[in-house]
Amino acid sequence: MASVAADLVVVGGGLAGMAAAIRAAEQGLKPLVIEQGSDAAYLCNSRITIGVFQVALHDMLGSADSLVKAIDAATHNYVAADLRDAYAAGAEPALRWLFSLGIRTISGGHATRSLATLAPPVPRQPGLHWQGRAGDVMLRTLTAKLEALGGSLRRGLRARELIIENGRCVGVVASAGEETHRLEARGVVIADGGFQANDDLLRRFVSKHPERLLQRNARTGRGDGLMMAEAAGAALTDMECFYGHVQSRDAMKNPSLWPYPTMDFPISAGLAVDASGKRFTDEGLAGVSVANAMARLDDPLGCVAIFDSAIWDASAKTYVMSANPFLTQSGGTAHRANTVAEAATLAGVPGEAVAQTVKQYNEAVAAGTLSSLDPPRSADTGHPWGSKAMPIATAPFYAVPLCAGITYTMGGVAVDPSARVLHKSGAPIGGLYAAGAAIGGLEGGPVVGYSGGLAKALVFGKIAGESAARDIKGA
Ligand SMILES: Cc1cc2nc3c(=O)[nH]c(=O)nc-3n(C[C@H](O)[C@H](O)[C@H](O)COP(=O)(O)OP(=O)(O)OC[C@H]3O[C@@H](n4cnc5c(N)ncnc54)[C@H](O)[C@@H]3O)c2cc1C
Numbered sequence: 001m002a003s004v005a006a007d008l009v010v011v012g013g014g015l016a017g018m019a020a021a022i023r024a025a026e027q028g029l030k031p032l033v034i035e036q037g038s039d040a041a042y043l044c045n046s047r048i049t050i051g052v053f054q055v056a057l058h059d060m061l062g063s064a065d066s067l068v069k070a071i072d073a074a075t076h077n078y079v080a081a082d083l084r085d086a087y088a089a090g091a092e093p094a095l096r097w098l099f100s101l102g103i104r105t106i107s108g109g110h111a112t113r114s115l116a117t118l119a120p121p122v123p124r125q126p127g128l129h130w131q132g133r134a135g136d137v138m139l140r141t142l143t144a145k146l147e148a149l150g151g152s153l154r155r156g157l158r159a160r161e162l163i164i165e166n167g168r169c170v171g172v173v174a175s176a177g178e179e180t181h182r183l184e185a186r187g188v189v190i191a192d193g194g195f196q197a198n199d200d201l202l203r204r205f206v207s208k209h210p211e212r213l214l215q216r217n218a219r220t221g222r223g224d225g226l227m228m229a230e231a232a233g234a235a236l237t238d239m240e241c242f243y244g245h246v247q248s249r250d251a252m253k254n255p256s257l258w259p260y261p262t263m264d265f266p267i268s269a270g271l272a273v274d275a276s277g278k279r280f281t282d283e284g285l286a287g288v289s290v291a292n293a294m295a296r297l298d299d300p301l302g303c304v305a306i307f308d309s310a311i312w313d314a315s316a317k318t319y320v321m322s323a324n325p326f327l328t329q330s331g332g333t334a335h336r337a338n339t340v341a342e343a344a345t346l347a348g349v350p351g352e353a354v355a356q357t358v359k360q361y362n363e364a365v366a367a368g369t370l371s372s373l374d375p376p377r378s379a380d381t382g383h384p385w386g387s388k389a390m391p392i393a394t395a396p397f398y399a400v401p402l403c404a405g406i407t408y409t410m411g412g413v414a415v416d417p418s419a420r421v422l423h424k425s426g427a428p429i430g431g432l433y434a435a436g437a438a439i440g441g442l443e444g445g446p447v448v449g450y451s452g453g454l455a456k457a458l459v460f461g462k463i464a465g466e467s468a469a470r471d472i473k474g475a
Contacts, residue, residue: 003181003182003183003184004032004181004182004183004184005183005184005185006030006031006032006183006184006185007024007029007030007031007185007186007187007472008020008021008024008029008030008031008032008185008186008187008188008189008465008468008469008472009031009032009033009034009159009171009172009183009185009187009188009189010024010031010032010033010034010188010189010191011034011159011172011188011189011190011191011192011224011225012033012034012035012036012044012190012191012192012193012225012436012438013033013034013035013037013042013044013139013143013153013155014044014045014046014047014139014191014193014436014437014457015046015135015138015139015142015436015454015457015458015461016046016191016193016435016436016437016438016456016457016458016460016461016464017033017035017189017191017435017436017461018033018046018139018142018143018146018461019094019098019142019435019457019458019461019462019464019465020189020191020433020435020461020462020464020465020468021033021146021151021153021189021465022101022142022145022146022149022151022465023097023461023462023464023465023466023469024151024465024466024468024469025146025149025150025151025465026149026465027465027466027469027470027473028469028473029151029468029469029472029473030150030151031146031151031152031465032151032152032153032154032183032185033146033151033152033153033154034154034157034158034159034172034174034183035153035154035155035156035157036156036157036158036159036220036224037155037156037220038155038156039155040155041131041136041139041140042155042220043218043219043220044139044193044218044220045193045194045217045218045220045221045407045408045437045453046135046138046139046193046454046457047130047135047136047139047218048128048130048135048217048218049118049130049134049135049453049454050117050122050134050259050320051105051117051118051121051122051133051134051135051138051454052115052116052117052118052454053095053105053115053116053117053118053452053454053455053458054115054116054452054454054455055067055070055071055087055088055091055451055452055455056070056071056073056074056075056449056450056451056452057070057074057115057384057385057450057452058070059114059115059116060091060092060094060095060115060116060455061091061092061095061096061116062092064085064088064089064091064092065088067087067088067091068084068085068088071084071087071088071442071449071451072084074443074449074450074451075443075444075445075447075449075451076445076446076447076449078443078444078445078446078447078449079441079442079443079445079449079451080441082416082417083415083416083417083441083442084442085417086417086418086459086463087442087451087455087456087459087460090459090460090462090463091455091459093462094455094458094459094462095116095455095458097462098458101141101142101145102141102145103118103138103141103142104118104119105117105118105119106119106121117134118133118134118135118137118138119134119137120132120133120134120137121133121134122134124320124321125321126256126257126260126261126321126326126329126330127255127256127257127258127330128255128258128259156176156177157174157175157176157181158174158175158176158224159172159173159174159192159224159225159228160172160173160174160175160180160224160228161173161228161231162188162228162229162231162232162432163182163184164232164429167429167430168429168430168431169187169188169232169429169430169431169432170184170185170186170431171183171184171185171188172185172188172228185431186431186472186475187431187432187433187468187471187472188431188432188433189419189433189434189435189461189464189465189468190225190228190229190413190421190432190433190434190435190438191225191434191435191436191438191457191461191464192221192222192223192224192225192226192438193218193220193221193408193436193437193438194221194223194226194408194409194412194436194437194438195221195222195223195226195409195412196215196217196221196242196406196407196408196409197215197217197219197220197221197222197223198221198222198223199211201223201226201227201409202406202409204239205239205240205409205411206239206240206241206242206295206296206406206409207295207296207300208298209298209299209300209301212299212300212301212403213295213300213403213404213405213406214244214247214251214252214258214403214404214405214406215405215406216244216245216247216251216258216259216405216406216407217406217407217408221408221409221437223409225412225413225434225438226412226413226438229413229421229429229432229434230413232429232432233423233424233425233429234413234414234421234422234423234424234429234432235413235414235422235423235424235426236411236412236413236414236440237411237412237413237414237440237441238410238411238412238440238441238443238444238445239409239411239412239440240292240411240444241292241409241410241411241443241444241445241448242291242292242295242406242407242408242409242410242448243288243406243407243408243409243410243443243450243453244287244288244291244292244404244405244406244407244408245259245262245263245264245287245288245291245405245407246262246263246264246267246272246287246290246291246294246305246402246403246404246405247261247262247263247402247403247404247405248261248263248327248332248333248400248401248402248403249301249333249401249402249403250331250332250333250401251332251403251405252301252403254330254331254332256330256331257327257330257331257332258405259405259407260320260321260326261321261322261323261326261327261330261332262287262319262323262405263287263305263323263327263400263402264286264287264288264290264319264385264386265287265315265316265318265319265322265323265385265386265387266305266307266311266312266315266316266323266387266398266400267283267287267290267305267307267402268283268284268285268286268287268290268315268383268385268386268387268389269307269311269314269315269316269387269388269389269390270283270305270306270307270308270311270315270389270390270392271283271305271306271307271357271358271361271392272290272294272303272304272305272306272402273303273304273306273344273349273353273354273357274297274299274302274303274349275299275302275303275349276349276350276353277344277349277350277351277352277353277354277356277357278353278357279357279361279373279375279377280293280294280297280303280375281293281294281375282375282376282377282378283377283378283389284370284377284378284379284380284381284383284386284389285378285381285383285386285447285448286381286383286385286386287385287386288385288448288450289447289448291404291405291406292404292448294402294403294404295404295406300403300404301403302349303401303402303403303404304344304347304348304349304354304399304400304401304402305398305399305400305402306340306343306344306354306357306358306392306397306398306399307390307392307397307398308390308391308392308393308394308395308396308397308398309394309395309396309397309398310390310391310393310394311387311390311392311398312324312398314387314390315387315390318387319385323400327400332400333347333400333401334398334399334400335347335398335399335400336396336397336398337396337397337399338395338396338397339351339355339395339397340354340355340358340392340397340399341354341355342397343396343397343398343399344399346399347399347400347401348401349399354399358392360373361373361377361392362391362392362393364377365379365389365390365391366391370389377389407453408437408453409437410440410442410443410444410448410450411440411444412434412437412438412439412440413434413438413439413440414439414440414441415433415434415435415439415441415460416428417463418463418467419433419434419435419439419460419463419464419467420432420433420467421433421434431471433464433467433468434460434464435456435457435460435461435463435464436456436457436460436461437453437456437457439456439460442456442460443456
């Protein structure tokens with residue numbers, strides 16, 4: 001077993017890991033990033049990202065107060081105040097620091113508002129197009145910066161186990177093919193990107209049928225960090241929720257149908273029904289919440305979006321690579337018929353049951369009693385990724401088979417505002433930090449509030465690097 005010493009070992013070369021390592025190097029440490037991918041352009045969510053920097057869909061350069069309010073509104077006050085405040089206060093300095101490292105953004109890009117979006121932006125085409133764009137350029141720039149500061153990135157090394165001595169993390173055991181490496185360090189940052197690509201962990205926390213979820217991600221987040229931390233006694237938090245979108249069921253087989261278009265907008269203006277033809281969640285909470293509700297069903301692949309041509313011509317045209325026209329242009333199925341029952345039957349759900357569901361819904365829209373439906377339905381949450389409830393009344397009617405796309409898991413190891421991993425006892429585990437999609441505590445809750453993937457990686461990656469440098473230099 002080879003032994004390598006570094007000041008700080010960072011597990012994962014996505015945005016969170018690179019931010020932690022660069023910040024630590026700026027403060028005088030010699031960090032080593034280990035990355036399981038062996039290609040120069042190893043895949044990860046940070047590389048294939050669309051690249052919109054936002055906190056709860058708000059501008060990271062806005063005031064900390066405005067971001068506190070945005071996080072509270074998105075999560076219905078779910079996030080603990082100390083973590084929320086650290087996130088909100090750290091957003092603007094972190095984004096300005098990223099700019100100082102040579103990362104360029106444009107205003108707007110794929111967002112509906114003028115949010116900082118990585119340049120050059122990914123093209124407005126269905127399917128993934130990351131090469132030479134957005135996250136790919138960002139990671140290449142950050143790697144060069146890390147090396148210029150005396151840090152290093154070693155590809156093809158997969159972390160397997162934390163080395164814990166006297167309750168403190170003093171390194172990592174990693175594998176490279178058949179070889180095992182013992183990497184001794186004075187601190188370790190877990191930044192492995194979440195557990196969305198680990199079916200066993202998904203089955204344990206998220207869905208009875210993980211194989212019936214769309215992997216709307218790079219498939220590199222396998223929960224290694226979570227399992228290593230759990231074995232070391234770390235507390236886990238918010239494990240049930242994920243960030244993702246509702247997609248055409250055809251996306252399970254057709255890569256042109258993810259990450260966009262999503263079906264979020266037509267659903268939040270109309271309805272989603274399960275395999276029995278009944279509603280199962282509040283569609284007004286928008287796509288991230290609906291995708292989570294779908295994943296919890298006995299059959300996550302049994303759901304169908306139901307709406308009419310007025311919605312198809314309005315809400316379905318909203319947002320980047322909108323469902324209308326990209327769903328059908330990219331080969332996705334949209335059943336159309338002159339009655340709701342016919343359209344539903346074509347989509348494989350019981351027509352009469354769906355017609356009855358739509359009748360009750362239309363009556364509630366007209367009477368203003370949507371909140372009395374079972375389950376209750378919001379009329380208009382004002383969610384940036386949602387629409388107000390509309391009647392389903394204008395032929396032709398649409399039925400679109402759906403799947404739930406999982407981008408990253410929102411839950412993970414519990415951390416304090418200094419990104420120190422917390423033991424189940426509530427005390428920090430010495431020498432152990434975590435950032436990005438590997439951590440929980442910043443999003444989720446009953447309405448599955450989303451507070452930002454890139455922002456969470458950047459802000460807490462930077463905090464982790466600063467904390468590690470402070471602790472290691474002060475030791
Ligand atoms: C299609 C798509 C679009 C997105 N668009 C946006 C957007 O516009 N805005 C936004 O805010 N968020 C967006 N996100 C989410 C955002 O990109 C991620 O949340 C963020 O990049 C996560 O960064 P990370 O560093 O935590 O994880 P990652 O970028 O996934 O990096 C983790 C790294 O750890 C490595 N790793 C894993 N296990 C090990 C191990 N055992 N040993 C060593 N290495 C390991 C992985 O290979 C990977 O390289 C998008 C995601 C996707 C997939």
